[in-house]
Amino acid sequence: MPGLFIDVQVNADVKGDAEIARKLEESCSVDIFKATDAGVEVVEANLDECVLCDLCLAAAPEGSVRVVKLYEQD
Amino acid sequence: MRFYEYESKALFEKRGLPLGPRHLVTSADEARAKAAEIGGSVVLKSQVLSGGRMKAGAVKFADTPDEAAAHFEAILPIEVRGEKPHSILVESKSPIAQEYYVAVTWDGRNKKPVVIFSDMGGIDIEEVAETHPEHVSKTNFSSLLPITPRLAKEAIGAATVSGSDLNKLTPIVFELMKIFLEYDLTLAEINPLARLEDGSFAVLDGHIDMEAEARGSHKALLKELGIGDDETRQARPPTPFEIEGAKVNAVDHRGVAGNVVEFDGDLGLVIGAGGGSLTLFDAVRKHGGKPANYCEIGGNPSQSKAKNLTKLILSKPGVDKIAVMMNVVSNTRVDIVARGVIAGCIEAGRDPSEAIAIFRIPGAWEEEGFKILEKYGVDYCDRSVSMYDAAGRAVAKMQAGS
Amino acid sequence: MSILIDKDTSFIIQGITGREAVNLTRENLDYGARIIGGVTPGRAGRDIYGVKVYDCVRDVVKHEGQPYGSIVSVPPRFTKDAVFEALENDIKLIVIVTENIPRREVAQMVELANLRGARIIGPNCLGMISPGEAKMGGVGGPAANTRQAYTKGNIGVMSRSGGMTTEIASTLTAAGLGQSTCVSIGGDAIVGTTYAELMPFFEDDPATEAIAIYSEPGGRMEAELAEWIAKNNSRLPVVAFMAGRFMDEMQGMRFGHAGTIVEGKEDTTADKIQRMEAAGISVAERIEEIPELIKQRLAEKK
Numbered sequence: 001m002p003g004l005f006i007d008v009q010v011n012a013d014v015k016g017d018a019e020i021a022r023k024l025e026e027s028c029s030v031d032i033f034k035a036t037d038a039g040v041e042v043v044e045a046n047l048d049e050c051v052l053c054d055l056c057l058a059a060a061p062e063g064s065v066r067v068v069k070l071y072e073q074d
Numbered sequence: 075m076r077f078y079e080y081e082s083k084a085l086f087e088k089r090g091l092p093l094g095p096r097h098l099v100t101s102a103d104e105a106r107a108k109a110a111e112i113g114g115s116v117v118l119k120s121q122v123l124s125g126g127r128m129k130a131g132a133v134k135f136a137d138t139p140d141e142a143a144a145h146f147e148a149i150l151p152i153e154v155r156g157e158k159p160h161s162i163l164v165e166s167k168s169p170i171a172q173e174y175y176v177a178v179t180w181d182g183r184n185k186k187p188v189v190i191f192s193d194m195g196g197i198d199i200e201e202v203a204e205t206h207p208e209h210v211s212k213t214n215f216s217s218l219l220p221i222t223p224r225l226a227k228e229a230i231g232a233a234t235v236s237g238s239d240l241n242k243l244t245p246i247v248f249e250l251m252k253i254f255l256e257y258d259l260t261l262a263e264i265n266p267l268a269r270l271e272d273g274s275f276a277v278l279d280g281h282i283d284m285e286a287e288a289r290g291s292h293k294a295l296l297k298e299l300g301i302g303d304d305e306t307r308q309a310r311p312p313t314p315f316e317i318e319g320a321k322v323n324a325v326d327h328r329g330v331a332g333n334v335v336e337f338d339g340d341l342g343l344v345i346g347a348g349g350g351s352l353t354l355f356d357a358v359r360k361h362g363g364k365p366a367n368y369c370e371i372g373g374n375p376s377q378s379k380a381k382n383l384t385k386l387i388l389s390k391p392g393v394d395k396i397a398v399m400m401n402v403v404s405n406t407r408v409d410i411v412a413r414g415v416i417a418g419c420i421e422a423g424r425d426p427s428e429a430i431a432i433f434r435i436p437g438a439w440e441e442e443g444f445k446i447l448e449k450y451g452v453d454y455c456d457r458s459v460s461m462y463d464a465a466g467r468a469v470a471k472m473q474a475g476s
Numbered sequence: 477m478s479i480l481i482d483k484d485t486s487f488i489i490q491g492i493t494g495r496e497a498v499n500l501t502r503e504n505l506d507y508g509a510r511i512i513g514g515v516t517p518g519r520a521g522r523d524i525y526g527v528k529v530y531d532c533v534r535d536v537v538k539h540e541g542q543p544y545g546s547i548v549s550v551p552p553r554f555t556k557d558a559v560f561e562a563l564e565n566d567i568k569l570i571v572i573v574t575e576n577i578p579r580r581e582v583a584q585m586v587e588l589a590n591l592r593g594a595r596i597i598g599p600n601c602l603g604m605i606s607p608g609e610a611k612m613g614g615v616g617g618p619a620a621n622t623r624q625a626y627t628k629g630n631i632g633v634m635s636r637s638g639g640m641t642t643e644i645a646s647t648l649t650a651a652g653l654g655q656s657t658c659v660s661i662g663g664d665a666i667v668g669t670t671y672a673e674l675m676p677f678f679e680d681d682p683a684t685e686a687i688a689i690y691s692e693p694g695g696r697m698e699a700e701l702a703e704w705i706a707k708n709n710s711r712l713p714v715v716a717f718m719a720g721r722f723m724d725e726m727q728g729m730r731f732g733h734a735g736t737i738v739e740g741k742e743d744t745t746a747d748k749i750q751r752m753e754a755a756g757i758s759v760a761e762r763i764e765e766i767p768e769l770i771k772q773r774l775a776e777k778k
Contacts, residue, residue, distance in 0.1 A: 004416070069442075071446045072449075079671060109613065180665065180699070218588060233519060260665075346639070346731045348638075349638060350639050352693075353763070356720065370732065404616050405496070460764040463764075
């Protein structure tokens with residue numbers, strides 16, 4: 001089930017990168033990212049636990065990860 | 075965490091304190107058999123956690139085994155402050171020459187253990203302290219430095235006791251001091267501690283409270299006494315609703331969303347933290363509101379904890395609305411709690427704008443939290459509305475709705 | 477002026493790499509605290525927002541100099557050892573954040589602190605703040621939130637509840653009453669420093685003109701405060717808020733903090749209110765009454 005409040009989007013061009021996947025998993029204190037053989041997986045069940053720390057934005061190339069506040073959209 | 079009398083006595087006996095023959099029984103036949111085995115007069119005592127057994131008629135003396143069986147039947151259904159016994163202690167009744175009182179507890183003022191001793195045992199010690207202060211001694215001792223029996227001797231002597239009683243009591247009192255420290259107790263009490271007519275001493279009644287936080291350090295003892303991990307030993311046993319509340323809190327270690335206590339009102343409360351919950355519960359009652367529960371959130375709980383607590387409270391029959399209120403928060407986040415309670419309402423099949431009577435949590439991340447509440451049409455307020463007035467708004471909505 | 481801490485107070489954080497301690501470090505630094513080092517065994521060499529991490533307190537002292545204070549934020553079973561370590565390294569002011577420490581261990585820490593001439597605040601507390609000067613602990617949260625709730629002024633605040641410390645300060649601030657120092661003393665049955673033990677500090681602080689306290693059922697701390705005030709003819713008007721009045725009817729049930737339980741008459745709010753009023757303490761029924769009562773009491777004094 002996707003989050004009610006938060007969505008996290010990872011650009012297709014970095015999704016398969018094992019190194020970025022590992023960094024993303026490490027950066028998140030609420031386990032939203034999971035590094036797998038196929039790259040990074042977004043764990044939907046944990047999306048609403050996001051604390052908006054922005055550490056994932058710094059862990060991946062600029063602009064490749066977006067944290068979307070669904071409650072700010074119409 | 076309170077021990078039953080029979081458990082307290084088992085610990086005392088393990089540590090070599092003098093006790094008479096006794097058996098825990100659960101049927102009238104057993105009571106008859108054990109009374110015969112002990113021989114002579116016996117006393118039957120209801121095993122409940124609260125005091126006031128004697129007044130309630132839950133302690134009776136029997137001269138014959140048949141009388142013991144009859145008393146068993148009489149005592150078993152008696153509620154002592156709302157609590158029914160599961161078992162009854164049958165104990166030899168000894169002729170008493172003199173009763174003493176001894177207890178060890180914490181003195182929050184001196185921040186040290188204190189041993190309280192009196193030669194006027196058997197009655198309410200607070201009363202003795204008021205009417206005969208010279209017969210009650212209070213002696214602080216160190217929890218850090220080694221202790222020796224002289225402390226016990228001084229405590230006994232300070233209550234005007236001397237002679238051979240002083241010498242015979244000293245090792246008993248000293249042992250109680252050691253038991254108190256060793257097992258992280260908050261109370262170790264013997265009342266009465268009796269000198270029998272034959273000159274020997276015996277623990278006639280005893281009472282032990284262990285610090286709940288220290289349970290983990292004393293697993294072996296608790297197992298030996300048969301005290302289960304799930305026994306809360308509060309003043310009353312937990313309700314199923316409260317047990318579910320404890321489960322919500324135990325799911326992850328992030329923050330607190332629990333300490334749920336059930337009440338019979340209709341307004342669900344998602345409130346926090348320790349002091350804030352007490353303040354808000356008072357406020358709801360002062361406005362004439364009827365809380366369905368007490369609880370505490372705090373310490374920055376995860377979104378899912380807040381969600382599951384909300385779901386649990388909304389699942390309680392008769393709960394139409396919840397009030398979500400806290401003091402100005404520092405480390406708990408307004409936005410995370412807002413997400414949790416809104417998701418809880420939705421998962422419970424309720425419209426958050428209807429189900430949440432008021433949301434009053436100002437403080438850390440409130441701008442973000444208020445955006446979420448706006449989006450879902452939830453009535454909220456900031457710190458300019460006091461905790462008291464926020465509670466009033468919730469109660470007014472309940473009253474308008476009914 | 478203020479009590480216990482000011483902008484020059486240096487301290488360390490024991491358990492600095494833990495989840496809550498990392499937050500605490502940033503929040504205190506942002507508020508201007510002088511944190512000269514941190515300790516987590518086995519994590520020497522790490523850096524938390526510019527604060528160097530060492531394996532033990534002795535190493536911090538060796539490399540960074542002698543700190544005055546320490547915030548202890550380690551799991552309950554390690555807390556006593558951490559506090560003993562601080563005390564034996566000549567630290568004089570210790571804030572224990574950790575919750576769920578058995579009383580025996582708290583009592584032992586307090587005894588050793590007394591032997592070493594040091595002071596403990598807590599356990600189970602959010603520390604303290606001298607607004608505009610420094611804070612030591614989680615009280616008030618992030619620096620921006622802290623500045624919103626706390627302002628510099630003349631009211632001393634003492635509270636058994638960390639959260640209510642901020643609620644009271646925020647209410648005082650809104651009414652134009654700033655604070656000298658606010659201390660979250662902790663919610664346990666035995667705490668390092670009680671209301672009555674803080675009173676002499678406030679009494680001697682020229683900036684403090686009145687005191688606001690948060691109180692609740694359980695323990696003898698309010699009775700002790702009332703006695704202190706009566707005995708020392710205090711110059712400071714005291715206004716108390718009493719929470720948990722519903723608990724008077726609920727003997728033996730534990731609510732809120734570990735120290736909050738009604739077991740005897742002296743634990744009840746009714747008994748505490750009576751003792752406090754007899755000693756001249758004004759007791760508020762609602763938080764928002766506190767500023768008005770303080771203003772009244774201050775006006776009467778003049």
